[in-house]
Amino acid sequence: MDPELPFLTIGEMGMLRDIYLKDGHTVIVLTPTYSGCPATDIISKDSLKAARVVDPNAEVEISLRPAWTTDWISEETRLKMTENGISPPIGESHDRAFLTGDGKVVPCPLCKSKNTKMVSAFGSTACKASFTCLDCMEPFEHFKCI
Amino acid sequence: MTNIQFRETLIRLGDDSLILAQRLAEWCGHAPILEEDIALTNIALDLLGRAQNYLKLAGELFDPVKSDDDLAYHRDAGEFRNLLLLEQPNGHFGDTICRQFLFDYFSLLRAEHLSSQTVNEYVAAIAAKAVKEIRYHAYYSSKWIKRLGDGTAESHDKIQGSLDNLWKYTHEMFAVDDFDRASIEAGLLPELSELKQVWAKRVGEVISEATLTIPSNPNMEIGGRQGEHTPHLAVMLEEMQVLPRTYPGTTW
Ligand SMILES: [Zn+2]
Numbered sequence: 001m002d003p004e005l006p007f008l009t010i011g012e013m014g015m016l017r018d019i020y021l022k023d024g025h026t027v028i029v030l031t032p033t034y035s036g037c038p039a040t041d042i043i044s045k046d047s048l049k050a051a052r053v054v055d056p057n058a059e060v061e062i063s064l065r066p067a068w069t070t071d072w073i074s075e076e077t078r079l080k081m082t083e084n085g086i087s088p089p090i091g092e093s094h095d096r097a098f099l100t101g102d103g104k105v106v107p108c109p110l111c112k113s114k115n116t117k118m119v120s121a122f123g124s125t126a127c128k129a130s131f132t133c134l135d136c137m138e139p140f141e142h143f144k145c146i
Numbered sequence: 147m148t149n150i151q152f153r154e155t156l157i158r159l160g161d162d163s164l165i166l167a168q169r170l171a172e173w174c175g176h177a178p179i180l181e182e183d184i185a186l187t188n189i190a191l192d193l194l195g196r197a198q199n200y201l202k203l204a205g206e207l208f209d210p211v212k213s214d215d216d217l218a219y220h221r222d223a224g225e226f227r228n229l230l231l232l233e234q235p236n237g238h239f240g241d242t243i244c245r246q247f248l249f250d251y252f253s254l255l256r257a258e259h260l261s262s263q264t265v266n267e268y269v270a271a272i273a274a275k276a277v278k279e280i281r282y283h284a285y286y287s288s289k290w291i292k293r294l295g296d297g298t299a300e301s302h303d304k305i306q307g308s309l310d311n312l313w314k315y316t317h318e319m320f321a322v323d324d325f326d327r328a329s330i331e332a333g334l335l336p337e338l339s340e341l342k343q344v345w346a347k348r349v350g351e352v353i354s355e356a357t358l359t360i361p362s363n364p365n366m367e368i369g370g371r372q373g374e375h376t377p378h379l380a381v382m383l384e385e386m387q388v389l390p391r392t393y394p395g396t397t398w
Contacts, residue, residue, distance in 0.1 A: 035275050036167075036195025064199075065271035067278060093278075120181035121286050122188040130181060146278045 003042050004125045007084045010043055014072025017063055025057035031068045034126040069093045070145050082109045087131065087142040106142050108133035118142075147332035152266070153207040154227070155329045157217070158371060159260075159269075160200030161228035164218060165379070166249065167193035168386050169236055178239050185286060186242070192279045199272045219390040223373075223380040230370040231315035233379040237308065240294055240301070244308035247287035251349050252319045252341070254280040259336035266334060288352045295356025302357065309353070310361045317366035319345075326371075 002008050002015075010016045010030070018029040028047050032040040044060050051058035070089035078088035087109045105114050113135035120130040121144075128141040147155075170190035177183035198214050205212035231249060236242045257280055260273035294305040320342040322330065329335040353360055369375065390396065 032195075032275075034192060034195065035199065035272075035279060036191035036193070038191070064275055065267070067271070067275040069278075120185055121282065122181070122185040124184070126188055126191055130184070144282070146282065 001046075002039060003046075004039050004127075005081075005084075005086070007080065008077065010047070012073070012077040012080070014068060014070075015043065016047075022059075025059065026051055026055040027059050027061050029061045029063050031063050031066075033068050037126045039125075070143065073143075081143060085109050085140060086128070087140055089143045089145040091145060093145050106131055108136060108138065109140055110138050111136040116140075147265075147328045147334065149207055151325055151328040151332075152334070153204050154325045155334060156200050156204035156207070156269075158227045158325075160197045160204055160214075160217070161226050162232055162249075162253070163193040163200065164197035165226065165228040165382075166232040166246075167191075167197060168382060169232065169234075169245075170242070172236055173242065182239065189246070189283050189286070192276075192283070196272060196276050196279075200269075203268060203272075215390065219387045223375050223383055225373060226370075226375065226379060226383075227373065228370050228379075229315065229318050230367055230376055231312060231318065233370070233375060233382060234312065234315065235378050237311075238304065240305040241308045241311070243287055243290045243294065244305060244312050246283065247291050247352070248312060248316055248349065249319075250280055250284035250287050251352075252316075252345050254284055255341050255344055256336060259341075260334070263333055265332055269334070291352055291358070292356045295353070295358040305356070306358050309358055310364075313361045314364040314367050318368040318370060321368050321371070323371060 002010060002013050005013070013033070015030055015033060016028070017031050018027075020027050020029070028051055030040075030044060030047065040062075044062070048058060048060050051060075071093050073089060081088040087106055090104055090106065106116050106118075107114050108116050108131075111133060113133055115134045116131050117134060118129060119132050119139070122128075123130045123141050123144075127144055129144050130139065131142050132139050167190045170186045170193070173183060173186040174190075175183065177186055197218070201214040201217045205214055205217055229249070231245060234241075234245060254277065257273045257276045261270050261277050263270060291305065294301040296302070320338040322338055326335060326338065330337055350360065
């Protein structure tokens, strides 16, 4: 699971890219979300610990290419984010407007109002931006689209 | 391109990211408002991750092998190869934003080339990730340039002052020495003179939209790539390096 989004698995986050056998031992392939994401280390260690219960020789391989993208997060997972109070990425990452948040409607995950505003293009973790709902007045976080 | 030339390019790429990351991290807990504190430190984190990637790769080309931490904590100022622009003190918020803006637009163009070159696949992978992150940073910094430049008389004057002070360090981004020449000829680095034209056009558009003026003919300063730094770097490194140098090999 993702330590910063504990209701999601690394599979749902799109970080778990592959599991294969190499010379008789298990290799887990992970792709970090952001270059400096401090959770990458923890996720890598947790995955290794879990895998070694099954295969004591298991290894973790970090794969940078192709670069992680929010396109790898499924509709189902996006719904799960909303249920947990986090506004999911909207649309696909190749749409430049979605990258910046300009001109896109980010609904409030709590009251569903579309009357919201970006407070900061950044948030409490590398993957999120900060928003405020102008109807229920609650602050919320939006998963950046990259 | 020899191994030493490749290693030098990696160190330059890594040091640019590391030194700017450290500068931005100095804002942690000090930015004008919480949202900007978070923004600047998030950018620092992206840069730090990139520095780790490049410096790890560079470290493998030393004999004996060095770690990214060895390179970050156990080199003196004269051994760093970052751009002078990036070691300049944070100053006020506008100074920091201006430094970020001038570098982001260069860094994006450089990363776009690095991600598409085929000389080294691992560098291409690091850069492909970086391109996405830098686009976001450039969006942030250019928005602030426009907001401050086209804001109040005071914000306009302050950000114009930042631009006047920092412009003299911009030429260095495109200056080419023998190491760069070897990397450019190998296809790893982009042709920096061509990059400069695109950069100047894009940066110029933002600056004019922000109702600011590019200072005319300041005396351009270079030297960072050769280890000839402004005195600010040594002061910054002293703080960055004190812990691992006082307690070698210490861990969390
Ligand atoms: Zn609401």
